[in-house]
Amino acid sequence: MAESTESRQLLEALTRWVGSSCPACSESLCDHAVLCAVALGLKDCPRCLACAAKGLKRDLVTTQNHLARWLKGKDCYLRAWAKADSNRCKLPCHLGGLLAEAVIPAGAEVPEEGTNGQKRVTPLVVYDFGDLGCGDLVLALRQKLKELPPGTQVRVIATDPGAPEDIPAWLRMVGHTLLDASPPCYDLRKRSDP
Amino acid sequence: MPGRFVISLTVGPEQPDRATVAFVVANAAVGSERETVVFLSTEGVRLAVVGGAEGIHEEGFASLRDLMASFAREGGKIYVCSPCFKRRKLNETELIAGAMIVGGAKLVEFMDQGVPSISY
Structure with a gap:
């Protein structure tokens, strides 16, 4: 996705969702929480980070x-994060230090070394199919899943009724x-045989 | 899959006789203890919203609204073609009892093991 498009989507998400409530626990979503939710593929149904993590198992x-590692590699997110920092998040926020405090715990997945020397992390697999429905949706989903290894956990976003x-x-x-199915989000695991 | 039956209905209020007979047969199926689905597609989806069957009462039959209400009450399901519904800009919050908006996969799953069907 072009960075200008991504920046615009971030801005739209912030405008739309900051101050709304997490649908799972009712916590108010601050700027940082909305950015985290968008990064996790929840731009249409943002949740607080704790509930989003729970949903992703x-x-x-x-x-x-x-x-944190993923956000550090995305300029548009970093700019939006910095702006949220400068706004001092008008709502109660416990995420402001996320980028500074991120640590790699023992036993955690070690990020790959990118070609430019930067650390790179395998992103969460999220597919947003927008309002695709019926045969178009299942064909698109099938095609995407074929590209993934068996057992991969995927979040699908589909708004079709x-x-x-x-x-x-x-x-x-x-x-x-x-x-898990919380429309428009559906979490699934690809079957073990290809 | 034993005991299943599908009625495909592709017309709506513009063809009241066919729509009525479709639900008469659907009621016969559900009354015969078959797990019965009426699949509404193309113009048929107009019957899936409240008021869509209003005023349709063919001579010799119960009104379509009553036939559909009986069908739902007896446990019949109405699958409503999602793209057909969206294309007509109908309101998904106004679905009648027993109706659910589905894509093709839901119907394919229901009929997967071989299910008798009839089309109107």
Whole structure:
């Protein structure tokens, strides 16, 4: 995605979601929380970081560390983060130090060395299919999953009104596992055989 | 899959006789203890919103609204084609009882093991 497009989407997400409530725990979402949610692929249904990590079946510390390392490699996010810092987050915020405090705990996945010498982290696998529905949606999803190794955990975002019935039905038929469905977000694990 | 039955209905209020007979047959299926789905597509999706069947009452039959209400009450399901519904800009918050918006995968799953069907 072009960085200008990504920057615009970040701005739109901040305008839309800062001050709204996490749908899972009702905590008010500050600027930093919205940026984290967007980075995790939740631009259409942001949650606080704790609930987002829970939804991804990851522990909070690991999620924070992955996020921090990923955010540090994205200029548009860094600019938005800095702006949130300078705004001092008008809402109660416990994420402001995320980028400074990120540490790699023992046993955690070690980031790959990028070609330019920067640390690079495998991103969370998130696919946003927008309002694709019916056959278009399952074909697009099938194509994306074919590119991933068996067992990969994926978050799918699909806003089509048929998706809440269709995605679970398709997963049952083809043998992938539905981990969580909170429309428009669906977490799944690719089946073990390719 | 034993005991399943599908009725495909592709017309709506513009063809009241066909729409009515489709639900008469659907009620026969659900009354025969078959797990029954009416699949509404193209113009048929107009019947899935509240008021969509209003005023349709063919001679010799119950009103379409009553036929559809009986069908839902007996446990029949109405699958509503998602792209057909969206294309007509209908309101998904106004679905009638028993109706759910689905994509093709949901119907394919239901019919996957071989299910008798009839189209109107």
